[in-house]
Amino acid sequence: MNMSNCVSQLIMQLGLTNIVLPFVDKETQKPIPIETVIFNVLKTSTIPTFSEFVPWKREGSMATTDLKCVDQKAGIYMLPDFLTLTPVMYVIDVQLPYHNNRGTYGDIAPAYGINRSVQGVATSQAYMMLAGQMRSEPTFEYLGYNKIRLFGFPRTMLTFILACQHMPNGETIKDSCRSSFMELADIHCRMFLYNHLKFYNNIPTAFGNLELPISDWQGASQELTTLLNDWRDRFHADMEIWEWM
Numbered sequence: 373m374n375m376s377n378c379v380s381q382l383i384m385q386l387g388l389t390n391i392v393l394p395f396v397d398k399e400t401q402k403p404i405p406i407e408t409v410i411f412n413v414l415k416t417s418t419i420p421t422f423s424e425f426v427p428w429k430r431e432g433s434m435a436t437t438d439l440k441c442v443d444q445k446a447g448i449y450m451l452p453d454f455l456t457l458t459p460v461m462y463v464i465d466v467q468l469p470y471h472n473n474r475g476t477y478g479d480i481a482p483a484y485g486i487n488r489s490v491q492g493v494a495t496s497q498a499y500m501m502l503a504g505q506m507r508s509e510p511t512f513e514y515l516g517y518n519k520i521r522l523f524g525f526p527r528t529m530l531t532f533i534l535a536c537q538h539m540p541n542g543e544t545i546k547d548s549c550r551s552s553f554m555e556l557a558d559i560h561c562r563m564f565l566y567n568h569l570k571f572y573n574n575i576p577t578a579f580g581n582l583e584l585p586i587s588d589w590q591g592a593s594q595e596l597t598t599l600l601n602d603w604r605d606r607f608h609a610d611m612e613i614w615e616w617m
Contacts, residue, residue: 430535510525
């Protein structure tokens, strides 16, 4: 998604064209461009919040021996660096190599046994049920701060599937999500502007002092609460919550 277009659209929607907001750079003491102000709101508020509902799904593989070990006895490792360019929301799955998955000739006998007799079928089925009860499947626990605890995984190549926060430039957000993203961004911008501009009577512009109707933005905080509650009720229906093991 093109973040520059999103910023331009928000400036037009909010009626901020040709308006100099009372935000000054601490080092240069010069006014901060409105484009920079809006972009900072999207980067610090909208993108992290939006990522909670539509995360950036990242997938990559690395050998267990190449993972940075935090606590060998507890089986705690650091996630691969190339997957943690942005904060990790949660770990979706950790998978073994596909060629190691149990199949017809794996560590569980085929359903029909070596021969196709009735006794052979009954014996192999009983064996499969018993083996499934005795064998504990590998699992994991995400500990936060890019740390993960692995239970029962062999020392082999593992595939990590992560749900991460989107990049600050917005390029990892799909264009199909633009409408939802802009809905959230509009509320965040109105809430930010109201909380800061309510302390000023007039806003200086190139055409003199103009007074923005910031009273129209006063309810942005309540709109944000309503929107997030609505998303929590229905956004899970669009997520890929089922992962084949």
